[in-house]
Amino acid sequence: MLLQQLVNGIMIGSVYALTAMGATLIYGILRILDIANAAAYAVGAYLGWYIYTLTNNLFLAFFLAMILTGLIGVLVEKYIYLPIISKPNVITIVPLITSVGLFTLTGDLLRLIAGPNVKSLGVKLRIGVLQIGNLRINPEWIFIIILTALLFSILWFILNKTKLGLAWRATASDSEIAQAMGVNINVSMALSYILGYGFAASAGIMVGLLYNSIYPTMGDIPSYKMLAIIVLGGLGNPVGTVLAGLLIGLSETLVAAYIGSIMPRDVIAFLVLIIVLLVKPSGLISKKNA
Numbered sequence: 001m002l003l004q005q006l007v008n009g010i011m012i013g014s015v016y017a018l019t020a021m022g023a024t025l026i027y028g029i030l031r032i033l034d035i036a037n038a039a040a041y042a043v044g045a046y047l048g049w050y051i052y053t054l055t056n057n058l059f060l061a062f063f064l065a066m067i068l069t070g071l072i073g074v075l076v077e078k079y080i081y082l083p084i085i086s087k088p089n090v091i092t093i094v095p096l097i098t099s100v101g102l103f104t105l106t107g108d109l110l111r112l113i114a115g116p117n118v119k120s121l122g123v124k125l126r127i128g129v130l131q132i133g134n135l136r137i138n139p140e141w142i143f144i145i146i147l148t149a150l151l152f153s154i155l156w157f158i159l160n161k162t163k164l165g166l167a168w169r170a171t172a173s174d175s176e177i178a179q180a181m182g183v184n185i186n187v188s189m190a191l192s193y194i195l196g197y198g199f200a201a202s203a204g205i206m207v208g209l210l211y212n213s214i215y216p217t218m219g220d221i222p223s224y225k226m227l228a229i230i231v232l233g234g235l236g237n238p239v240g241t242v243l244a245g246l247l248i249g250l251s252e253t254l255v256a257a258y259i260g261s262i263m264p265r266d267v268i269a270f271l272v273l274i275i276v277l278l279v280k281p282s283g284l285i286s287k288k289n290a
Helices: 002-030 037-055 058-085 093-114 139-161 163-173 175-180 185-211 220-232 238-258 265-279
Strands: 130-132 135-137
Touching (some): 002 135, 002 163, 002 185, 037 058, 037 093, 037 185, 037 220, 058 185, 139 163, 139 238, 175 185
16 A cells, blocks of 8 residues: 555654764764764664663653763764864865774674673553554554654754754854854854764664664664765755655655565665766755755
């Protein structure tokens, strides 16, 4: 049923967009592709799992995991990335290599600390399955779609209706001019990492909730899909990232449902990227706006 597949695609696309949003916000400020943002996806899932086992409160687990992962992101920005990019004559590939190394290191640390085995999130939602005609919506899907819409609404409000958001957009547009006009670009960079790593953490918990499992390498596939999404959406563009995530989620779901296993599901993201970039090389939305 087409409607069923559309709902499935929107749900998966929402999670993809959340995962890639952090890398988009960070690229908008620092102009680096932070692969380690996918590590925040796994870290957030494990923090959410640990907090939930202690409190048995899913909303508290989401909130605390996002906050803690966001604070980890600020530390990463301050003590790893800034010392590197502040050095003179640093070639642009150095921060990228650093982020890949940090991503690999995080996966190994999770394996050492939490063990290599798959862990069950064990969340039992009280909401029943929603049945509308032939359309079946699981309670986890309802939770994910509502929470994703809420998070993106909060992000839109912060970027468009607050002074912090204005400072972020000014810094993303031209950091030197923004600094000359009195904008504290360090605050803008910190905001990018708090929101970016926090959003990635929420996506990791959502996937753990959806499949009832988390594991140390769960950020591997999102790491390269994240790159496809932020390029497809127009580098550094939050709105384009949301559209690209939804497009890839819908494409994967519809191709898998109606064409079958003619190609691996995870290849579809890059196929969509190639097709769109052939038509529109700048991505879906090239202008940086929120």
